Amino acid sequence: MIRVLLPAHLRTLAGVSGEVMLEVGGAVTQRSVLDALEAKYPMLCGTIREHGTMRRRAFLRFFACGEDLSHGAPEALLPEAVGKGVEPFLVIAAVAGG
């Protein structure tokens, strides 16, 4: 199982608390994880990746295993620890000042 941690406002939208657990068939990539996430929680479509272009929304980032994977290719393999469920795939919202 792949572990995904969403930012608070997306956990509210999806109606979940804590980490989300996903089954991902085949290669574990940014794209396959997000495809599986949106398939399980369709209310998240368009909120992490833009409709149409499927680009990462500018103020969200993808972290895992202490690395910023935001600019990685969508089809690049994620770290092995993510694929094995040892480490979560983190969707992080940019900090906002006040």
Add this chain to the structure above:
Amino acid sequence: MSKVRLLVGTRKGAFVMTSDGKREKWEITGPHFAGWEIYHMKGSPVDPNRLYASQSNGWSGQVIQRSDDGGATWVQTGNKFLYDGVPGTHQWYDGTPHPWEFKRVWHLEPSLSNVDEVYAGVEDAALFRSGDGGGSWEELSGLRGHGSGPHWQPGAGGMCLHTIILDPSDPARIFIAISSAGAFRSDDAGKTWKPINQGLRSEHIPDPKAEVGHCVHHIAMHPSRPGVLFMQKHWDVMRSDNAGDSWREVSGNLPTDFGFVIDVHAHEPETIFVVPIKSDSEHFPLDGRLRVYRSRSGGNEWEALTKGLPQKDCYVNVLRDAMAVDSLDECGVYFGTTGGQVYGSSDGGDSWTPIVRDLPAVLSVEVQTLSSGSPSGSQALASGSQTLASSLA
């Protein structure tokens, strides 16, 4: 007994406020969608329990919510706003071409006849329609395809389509307004459009009388006289008596004719309300005094309404979609401020009372006038003025 329901969108969530016809005591629920910007909420004139809400934030973009029980519960609907075909470009602030990019929904306008039909005015400026209760959206691309689209430019708040007015006497006629392109009208249900800006004069653009390029802030119409439109422009309060074909200024004795909101009394089509704001660089009331101005003559002659409003040290703004009127016998008038206050008047503006004082900045206010006689628990009464449209410009 009749009652009223206020739908208040703020920077950090939505609030629903209800009161009986006396409008003295209010029950407030919320924040709904806490932490999200709610640019606009509006109820269907066909079934007032059907509400639509525009929910967005900078991180995760746009979400549309729908309620079928007057705001007690909500269901997320479709958020796929894709421009028709190749979007093309409009002008950027520096005059260079800039690709059309969807950012958010500023205004939702439910159909006057079909509970599942709703229009969305979006940034970058375009008009979308849903025929399935917000589940899916299609662009009415004739607006951007009108020809002037590549020349439109954003205002400081973005290039937003913030006003949508549906003509109750002609289902094919739609009015919209864009900051800062101007006002447009369709007479064929949104297929084709014409700019309706003749008579507007904007000194901040190269040709002050240009066909497009005017920063229209808000337009209001009384449903009994759909050919008469009132406009709060960036500067100037304007009036049209021929469905926008031409406009004349009715700022008259206003202390400043800059502002965002404008609305029409529910029972007196010549009585209109504005909230003058000091200037385009100082978005707060003149002299720190929050005053609504009312004209009973369709403009030109204005009186200040101050009773119950702060008359010193007040430096809030009132954004373009943040005023509404109910249609009870004694017309209620409501407006929200960027300071988080929502004020109400149950006597047509003569006196004001804060309904709530400490909300997040208010982006929009709509009101529904309800009767308690229908099986669903509420039924719309004749609506007051239609206001179209939400500033940050």
